[in-house]
Every structure is written in structure tokens, then in C-alpha cells.
Amino acid sequence: DGGITQSPKYLFRKEGQNVTLSCEQNLNHDAMYWYRQDPGQGLRLIYYSQIVNDFQKGDIAEGYSVSREKKESFPLTVTSAQKNPTAFYLCASIQANTEAFFGQGTRLTVV
């Protein structure tokens, strides 16, 4: 079955630590996105990529980094510069003029 897989489902980060969230898709979609969700704040765009080896900052990119070395993969690194990383992170992929497909999300908690 085609879809998007995010891992892990739950992730705990210590202060000052970088962590990487995985997102893999087998839908052959060109574009991939990372969103952050906080209670009552909807979806906020962190980064997106419309083609391999290219990506763009979204509205809240500070403290995050991404790579797009393969069409199928778009990992997100939450760096120590992100002072408030506790949130629910969603990855999505899309082809032009079609709907977005979402992964099941990763809940990141700072401990």
C-alpha cells in the first residue's frame, strides 16, 4: 500500500540535544512538507521541498533543518536552537493539484 510513514511515533529530547524525525513516502510525490501542531494553533509550516536537493523555509523554520537527498525521504532535524520543541509534528506529500497525504505524526517531548 502506498503512503507516508513517520517514525518514531513518540520521541523524547533532552535539553541541548538534536533529534531527527523520519518521513518516508512511496507515493512518488514530488513535494513534501513538515508541519508543527500546537494545541489550538492549527498547522504551521516548517519546511517544504518540491524537488530533490532543494527545499524552502516555511513560516517557522528557525531551529529546524531538513534534507532531501532522495525523492522518498524528507527527514527533519530539531536542533538545540529550537527552544520550545515540544509539539506534534506532521509530514505530508503532494502532487500538483491533488490532495496532500499525511503521516501519522511524531509527538516530540522535551525531558
Place this chain on the structure above:
Amino acid sequence: AQSVTQLGSHVSVSEGALVLLRCNYSSSVPPYLFWYVQYPNQGLQLLLKYTSAATLVKGINGFEAEFKKSETSFHLTKPSAHMSDAAEYFCAVSDSNYQLIWGAGTKLIIKP
């Protein structure tokens, strides 16, 4: 720039009552419009989409939405609410450049 407005961060209805979730968009050209549902601690799932075919779009779980160009609206309805409909619902607009513009979401509460 395009924008999407969902009226009401929370909507409460009784089980069996009509569900109406409002979405208005700003766009100078007919857009692609979507409604998604999100259950707690899960990703978003597509309910339905408008892609310039029929203006009344039927989706999963008994939901439907009507595209009204004159009102720039795409409200989501269901004739009879069920307890399992309790979730957060998001309206989105797609432009021609892969970008999705999201509404802030509406949490649907079902009263027994």
C-alpha cells in the same frame, strides 16, 4: 495571498443533529478545496475535495460540502451527527504551485 477562514474554533452539536462547519477562502481563480479530519494523536485524513467538477461534493463518513463561488465558501455538512464524528476538521485551499493554505481548524464536539 490566499487565505482560509474557518468560523468557530469549536462547534458543539447534539448527537443526531445537523453538523455545519464553515469555511471561506480568498482566491481570484477557482481553487482546489479540501476538508480534512484529524482524530487525536493522528495525522490528517482527507474527507472530500472540490476540483471544479460538481459543486456539491460527497465525502466519506456521510459528509458533504458545497462550493459556492459567489460566496467564496466551502462549508462542510452532515445531516445527522454521530459520536464518532468528534474530531478536528481543517479546510484547505491549493494553489497551482503545490502549496496548501490551511484554515485554523474547528473542533467538533458531539453532545450525547
